[in-house]
Amino acid sequence: ITCCISHLFPQLSSGNSIYDKYYRQVDPSGSGRVSAADAALFLKRSGLADLVLGKIWDLADSERKGCLNKQQFFIALRLVACAQNGLEVAIKNLHLAVPPPKFHDTSSPLLPGGVSIDSPWVVKMEEKLKFDAIFDSLSPVNGMLSGEKVKPVLLNSKLPVDVLGRVWELSDLDRDGMLDRDEFAVAMYLVYRALEGEPVPMSLPAPLVPPSKRKKPKDAPLFPGPKLSKYDEVFAKTDLDMDGLVSGPEVRDIFLKTGLPSATLARIWELCDIGDMGKLTREQFALALHLIHQKLTKGVDPPQNLSPEMVPPSDRLTWLGVPSVSTVIKYSCLLCWSSREKGTVEQEIKEKEERIRERTSEVQELQKEVQKESGELQRLQSQRQQVQEALEDLDQQKSALEEQLGLIRQQCSHENQLISSLQAEHTEQEQRIEEYEEQLVQAREELLRLQEETQQLEEKVQAAREQLSPLQDSVRDSFSQVSQVGPFRPTVFTSTVMGWCKILTGRKGNSVLSLK
Structure with a gap:
């Protein structure tokens, strides 16, 4: 921050006579140092809130010394200018081109310079x-x-x-x-x-x-000449008896047409009827119309008391408590009132008092309604907070469920892949089983055929054995007979017979011995 301020300092101070003028006010001796108290008193004249001024001081006193040098004071002035022009109080805005800050005298600490008493109030x-x-x-x-x-x-x-x-x-x-x-x-x-x-x-x-x-210039008239002339014209039309005074009944319609509450009109009448005569002079009537105009156009309520400059010149002695000739004339006019006119005024006062009571009752009802609506607003705000918290809980649950759903979908995808792999393997195994079943059927058929062939051969062997048995007996007999005749000498015939015997009997060894 210090480097940034040092870089911006030439831009803030170079050729800026207004900043120099402000600095000379807080450091007239040229010591190069502005104490915290002097700086606070001067910056307070900017009209900024204390919270904003505190932030400005923290940014300007970057070294935390409790005082400002000329460079740091210029930084504070530039930050004040930023705040007065609706910019954020921040070091990053020091380079922006903004008008110089404005400071007013201490007698009106928060009234911005250049505010006219006649400028409209934004509050409708x-x-x-x-x-x-x-x-x-x-x-x-x-x-x-x-x-x-x-x-x-x-x-x-x-x-x-x-x-x-x-x-x-x-x-x-x-x-x-x-x-x-x-x-x-x-x-x-x-x-x-x-x-x-x-x-x-x-x-x-x-x-x-x-x-x-707002400050009002001391030499400024209560209202300009053209308006006064206009009020004089209305007064001339209202003063039917040409006595220089207008009574309550004479101005009643004019006042009521303004649409202002009866309490406000009564307050204006009370202020303008300086001598408590029950009638208004030309100047008092003009003052009353002026107060009504201020309320209608600018929302300015009638003051609690008339300021010295608001009192018409002809009434200032009376306002100060010194009776004048005009006051005596007014009181003498009162003596000329007829009892009928007095009764009319008294009746009008009663009507106004009744209206005041009605308005008071209406105000009380409005106050109750405001309290009721305030309670309802607080309840709705509390309900909104609860709904907001519930919504946040649902959002958290939604996020957790979405995360779980993502994991489950991944698992499902993995399981689908496994299922596809197993299905492919199952299909392959089924094909192999079908092939093995076909081979098994063929093998069984071949086995059955071989078994039948074996059976047939065994039957043939058995038949041959059955045929061989008598032959063996016959050969034995023959050899027996030969041996009795003389020594045994094998011949071709005997060898052949012995071979047949081996084949038929399935035996190995010497056939002659077996025959013996």
């Missing part, structure tokens, strides 16, 4: 009403919510803790550790956008700064 009116209902349901104290009361609402969004920490940093505009109605609306707006997938910015964009938190 219907969103503001919804956020206000949630705000009221948390039981604010003196119009403020502590961190402990806001924490459960933020955690219910299931957003990461670091994201929620950044939301709190951006929303707590005055750094008092509490949120008022407008600051709470900013927090809820950021949470809802984060739930829709939008990233939480590192610094609060100008359109997100509530109009009530």
Whole structure:
């Protein structure tokens, strides 16, 4: 990281007068060293969240010395510029071309430079009403919510803790550790956008700064001349008796046509009726229309109290508690009211009070509905988590079964190969058996034939033996007779007879001896 920073340092500092100007503010003596405290005070003016500033410090103070040299301070400035332009706070983004960082004075620590009081607020009116209902349901104290009361609402969004920490940093505009109605609306707006997938910015964009938190130029008029002329025209048409005053019944239709809640209109009337006369002067009427216009177009709620610059010039003495001639005239006009007109006003007040009660009841019902829907949302989120876990378990089971299936398929393939081999061997053995059976049949037939032939020969031999037996007897007799006549002398005839005897008897040896 140090090598990377050293390589990028000439690009960051070369010819950059703005960076040099910022550095001279934190190191006016030119010591070449910026302490952690001085750097923190200066970087805090960037409007970035503390978490982001902490990350910037860690990256800039790469040597962990607890202070910054000029090179490292320039690195911190470039990282601030990256964060303000929606880029990731990372060393890899140092080479990107981004506008110089912006720092504002400490009197308005989180208000971006160049924000106009008249620029529209991105929080729409219907969103503001919804956020206000949630705000009221948390039981604010003196119009403020502590961190402990806001924490459960933020955690219910299931957003990461670091994201929620950044939301709190951006929303707590005055750094008092509490949120008022407008600051709470900013927090809820950021949470809802984060739930829709939008990233939480590192610094609060100008359109997100509530109009009530923006600085208003001291010399700027309450409203421009053309609008004042337009309001004067409406006043002239409304002031039918030409007494320079308009009563509640006279402006009632004009107010109700705006569509604002009765409670808001009553609050505007109370602010503009500075002398509590029950009627409005031309300037007070213009102020009332201006407050209505601000609420309709920009969602700016009527202030709790009029600021000095908002009080019409003719009423400033009265506003300060000093009676004026106009005040005396107004009170004298009250004495001229008829009892009928007073009754009308009283009836109108009763109607407004009834409407206030109705609106209060509606708000309470909405609060209950919000709590109910919040509980339902939490239940659905819990159910979604359970389903997600079940899905992950099924995915694991699926993977295990797929692995088992692959092994079984391999075994099946191996068994199929063995079966094919055995079938081939079986077929070959069957063929051999058929051949052996044929040979066996042939051998049996040959054996049977030989046995029959042997039987026939044995029968012939037996017959020959039976024929030989008398011949042997006859030959013996003949030899016996010859021996009686004289000495035995073998002749050709006797030799032949003896050979026959050998053949017939199957004996070996001397035939003569056997005959003897």
